[in-house]
Amino acid sequence: MFTYFILLGFGDLHHLQIPLFMLFLAVYVVTVMGNLLLIVLVVTDQHLHTPMYFFLGNLSCLEMCYSSTIVPRIMTTLMTDDKRVSFCSCLMQYFFFTLFLGAESHLLTAMSYDRYLAICKPLHYTTLMSISMRTKLATIAWINGLIASFILDSLILQLTFCGPNEIDHYFCDNGPVIKLSCNDTSLVELATLIVAFIFTLPPFLLSLASYVYIIITILRIPSSTGRKKAFSTCSSHLIVVSSYYVSLIIVYVLPQTECMRRLNKFLSLLYTVLPPLVNPLVYSLRNKEVKEAVKLVFRKAGTFWAKSD
Numbered sequence: 001m002f003t004y005f006i007l008l009g010f011g012d013l014h015h016l017q018i019p020l021f022m023l024f025l026a027v028y029v030v031t032v033m034g035n036l037l038l039i040v041l042v043v044t045d046q047h048l049h050t051p052m053y054f055f056l057g058n059l060s061c062l063e064m065c066y067s068s069t070i071v072p073r074i075m076t077t078l079m080t081d082d083k084r085v086s087f088c089s090c091l092m093q094y095f096f097f098t099l100f101l102g103a104e105s106h107l108l109t110a111m112s113y114d115r116y117l118a119i120c121k122p123l124h125y126t127t128l129m130s131i132s133m134r135t136k137l138a139t140i141a142w143i144n145g146l147i148a149s150f151i152l153d154s155l156i157l158q159l160t161f162c163g164p165n166e167i168d169h170y171f172c173d174n175g176p177v178i179k180l181s182c183n184d185t186s187l188v189e190l191a192t193l194i195v196a197f198i199f200t201l202p203p204f205l206l207s208l209a210s211y212v213y214i215i216i217t218i219l220r221i222p223s224s225t226g227r228k229k230a231f232s233t234c235s236s237h238l239i240v241v242s243s244y245y246v247s248l249i250i251v252y253v254l255p256q257t258e259c260m261r262r263l264n265k266f267l268s269l270l271y272t273v274l275p276p277l278v279n280p281l282v283y284s285l286r287n288k289e290v291k292e293a294v295k296l297v298f299r300k301a302g303t304f305w306a307k308s309d
Helices: 014-044 051-079 087-120 122-128 131-157 174-178 186-219 224-232 235-253 258-267 274-286 288-308
Strands: 004-007 084-086
Touching: 004 087, 014 051, 014 274, 014 288, 051 087, 051 131, 051 274, 084 087, 087 122, 087 131, 087 174, 087 186, 087 235, 131 174, 131 186, 174 186, 186 224, 186 235, 235 274
Parallel strands: none
Antiparallel strands: 004 084
């Protein structure tokens, strides 16, 4: 038995360690600032007190925590010779990683359902997507993520690790950790796969069904202006959902050939680092309400500083 793992990170790119560190530092700062700005806007601006922005505020909070679970560890691995991470710290990182990953799947589904009601049932939208309903959907998303993380962490705790202890990844992901176990891991891998399907497949199918109905409804709108306006209200979320599930399928569903295993470390960036960075930009750049809220905040800030001077 050993008490720590060694995260190899991007160990095969020694000559790029400083540029990669600066890149991840910039990504992390922009991610935190972008998501924090969206949270502040959603809380303070009355015009953004709608179901869509309520879910967006939850997503920004989740993305900020998600990024903080992964990126600081990457930067530490890049810039220090001590790449050790204790067994307990590794389990904790995996716990929070699966918590935020599972919660995001259900939160994106709730956002898809919100767009479905807004476009397909506009007359009943206010009644169906009440404050109580949106709060329940967000709470269910976080609870499901918590349950999934408890189950997956408990499965890893059933294993014995006696060496080697080098994880060929930049964070404690399920596959690289299980691979180091001395036990027969076939049952644990099967149980992990079943849990992953239970907590990700239904949200994916519900999101897919919502957008099938949304697209059918939009195509039935007689005027091209109406179709364009309807599609613009859900296109940002469709981009986010598509990129999220495509990256998960590439990393976890496609057959793990030797070539794919080598690429997984970099493909994992598609769902661990890029979404928290890109999501605030996608939503803010495509929504007039967010743009107006940002302008209002800067105007208020300018007025405040002018009075203080």
